[in-house]
Amino acid sequence: MGAVLTVWRVSSGTDWRGHSLRTLLLALLGLGLVLGAPAGGQSCPATVVPLVQGLSNPRGLALGPDGALYLAEVGTPETGGRVSRLWPDGRWEVLLSGLPFFTHWTGETVGTTALALRRGDLYLLQGEGPGPLASALLRLPAGARTPEKxxxxxxxxxxxxxxxxxALQTNPTASPTVESNPFALLSDEATDQFFVVDSAANALVAVSPEGSITRLAVWPDNPVPTGLVRGPDGALLIALFSPFPFAPGSGRVDRLAPDGRLRPALTGLTMPIGLAVDRQGRLIVLEFAQGFQVASGFHPRSGRLLRLEGALRTVLADHLPYPTAVLAAPDGTFYLSLNGAFAPPGSGQVVRLIPCDRG
Known part of the structure; x- marks a missing residue:
């Protein structure tokens, strides 16, 4: 990957793979990951534990039934993308490497964006780009080393x-240009199918295990759907990043009810990029950044992790550097991918976030 990969895990004492706890805290301060009281909303400062460093554009995360953490990296032009697995005991292994990599004209790096597990097989969502594996859902059967479309x-x-x-039904005013950049993936046991949001097509689709695709929703106003989760009431919740130029507060979460009705469920967000539901059924929203300027791009170290409970919005973490994925764990903690876009190669990391009031 062109960088030294460091795996961090807690031992019984204060030693973290040769680093003292004091050294680790100083490192966290340098990374902006010791989280104080944020501005706006209720504060619940969290503890952040680095798990993996030295990554390049980390994106999607998935947790196996055995506690193993799977993570996708878009990678670099030289290395391509890869998918790795971190075992609970700290063992690290690369499952796939050399996956397609693409740089969009906006400067965004595109590749493997999301992961899901189904019946022992690993599924990968590949973003836009050239080649036969682009804009596709891939499957890596258990024990295999080559994905299949x-x-x-x-x-x-x-x-x-x-x-x-x-075409007239989906977007009657659009140009004939076809765009597809799948970004979020949900393996749904209740319906035995996958749900995919496509940020470029501004659409939500269902995909059967055999590969048939059904369109469920489309957004003609170009809100850039990025996150996806099934809510505790059975509805699908979709994060909408917001149209360019990504004005603060213009992001939202839409709700697709089981009867097919699509309505806004939550407004006033800023660049929501990921969704999760915690073990108490509360919605978790990951915001990528708090501002954007055409000349300088997205505001660095301004991502946030929010917890929503009725009208109450609790900021679990702020000052996050370009977060791209959130995964809720059964123990009430969360996994985050940081520096997952618009960041130098090797600066990405995956961390474990422990809320201050974890029940």
């Missing part, structure tokens, strides 16, 4: 765009 999202949207009836 399950569904081609670009082909689906291409066929939809050039079907005159479907």
């Amino acid at each position: 399950v569904a081609d999202l670009f082909a689906f949207f291409f066929a939809e765009r050039y079907d005159p009836v479907t």
